[in-house]
Amino acid sequence: MLVAAIVLVVDQAVKWLVTGPLRIDFLGAYRTLLPIFDLRFTKNEGVSLGLLRAETDTTRWLLVAFTAAIAIAVAVWMFRETKRGDQLALGLVLGGALGNILDRVRLGYVVDFADLHFGEWRPFLVFNVADAAITIGVLILLVRALLIRDKRDEISENVHA
Numbered sequence: 001m002l003v004a005a006i007v008l009v010v011d012q013a014v015k016w017l018v019t020g021p022l023r024i025d026f027l028g029a030y031r032t033l034l035p036i037f038d039l040r041f042t043k044n045e046g047v048s049l050g051l052l053r054a055e056t057d058t059t060r061w062l063l064v065a066f067t068a069a070i071a072i073a074v075a076v077w078m079f080r081e082t083k084r085g086d087q088l089a090l091g092l093v094l095g096g097a098l099g100n101i102l103d104r105v106r107l108g109y110v111v112d113f114a115d116l117h118f119g120e121w122r123p124f125l126v127f128n129v130a131d132a133a134i135t136i137g138v139l140i141l142l143v144r145a146l147l148i149r150d151k152r153d154e155i156s157e158n159v160h161a
């Protein structure tokens with residue numbers, strides 16, 4: 001839960017910094033930090049890759065309910081999980097989900113601002129700290145699942161040989 005809380009606080013603090021003091025708070029606003037990285041304000045009214053766009057109040061609250069249900073499932077999984085690495089990864093996912101849910105409840109959209117690009121090529125859509133935490137957490141879970149499964153299979157084969 002500590003990891004989830006840290007992700008939530010950092011996500012909201014960075015969004016406040018970008019949209020508040022840095023005034024990158026309207027469509028088209030941006031600030032170049034590095035030749036390959038800009039802070040660029042976008043409103044994300046959907047979920048990943050702009051899917052399930054919430055363009056009305058009804059769809060907004062349905063999306064909040066849907067993502068909240070996923071966050072609850074992740075929290076239950078996290079409390080039942082016995083492996084520390086998986087718990088930490090699930091904390092990243094939960095904290096990111098809560099950060100984006102909080103935006104959607106408060107603003108009606110998720111604030112995205114991180115724009116990584118190489119010239120005109122953008123390997124990712126504009127994202128935020130919560131999105132990065134969710135992605136990293138899911139990747140950790142996948143890698144751990146693949147590596148742990150392979151090790152268990154090898155141990156089982158060696159024991160039975």
